[in-house]
Amino acid sequence: MASIRKRNDKWQAQVRRIGxxxxxxxxxxxxxALRWIRQTELELDRTSLAYDPATLDRTTVADLLRKYVRDVTPGKRGHASEAKRIEVFLRYDWAKLTLARITPQVFTRHRDQRLREVEAGTVIRELGLLRTVFEVARREWDIPLQGNPVANVRKPKAASGRNRRLRADELTALLAACSNGRTAWLEPGIRLAIETGMRRGELLNMRCADLDLANGLLSIPETKTDIPRTIPLSDNAVLILRSLQDTGTDDRLLPVTANAFRLAWERCKRRASKTIPGITDLRFHDLRHEAVSRFFELGLSVPEVAAISGHKDPRMLFRYTHLKPEDIVVKLRNASQQVAA
Structure with missing residues (x-):
């Protein structure tokens, strides 16, 4: 629909079109002004020939989410968690809105509400998923959206990265708690995380066929980044893996589900908290941070540490590195003494 009106000694023309x-x-x-209206309407007609604008009135956000979780999500490595997140999206009132009524302000309000409930990192991931859903709908499903309604929604500022290091007394308490538990695979899992810097999922996917203990190597065919890698193993890691290889009853070296491992880890921390109360804020992923920091403390270079951890971006690798200032002081003093001598 086009309109024209005189305002402040000028003719203001406007063209409105669904979608x-x-x-x-x-x-x-x-x-x-009339000439511009005709040209603009012609341009919009050309760009809309392949689409049915009425689609926006018939299709809801929930329709897009269901199609995405059915057609796109199953092909992703993290399909289970993404499917659960979309299931939660479907419960919000905005999921019932038609695409003709959806605006960036809808998701701005959603962002503000979620920030009162969860951390900024969670909200950033939710907005990223929603943006992807709308982008796939625009580019691959012939949905005549003029723009992505999430693209211009400002992301909240992410919290500062964690710098949690594992203390020696905490490790002792964790291993003691493991011995009091009924899960024989938890202790080697914790030790391997510290020795190798592997993610929990990578640890749980280890198989006997991936080992080359004679040469101290472990192949990781399935990674978070979908880029396989082979990591060198410390002597301690070789001993742990050899024990798992000898006692294992399954092709997987740690034959347990991710949820069972998570629950065992939480129970272990609760037992350890009887002697170290502050250990309850330790996350299993912090052990990966600990491992990367230890690699640098051993004197490994950035490329060498990246080859073990699998980081492709040095900036992300440095986010995982938390060197102890007191250790750096010792190195500086030793270097100064050497120069003086």
């Missing part, structure tokens, strides 16, 4: 942002322009002459 497109309104277009407005001012002219001195009425004839120029």
């Amino acid at each position: 497109h942002a309104p277009r407005t322009k001012s002219f001195i002459n009425r004839a120029d």
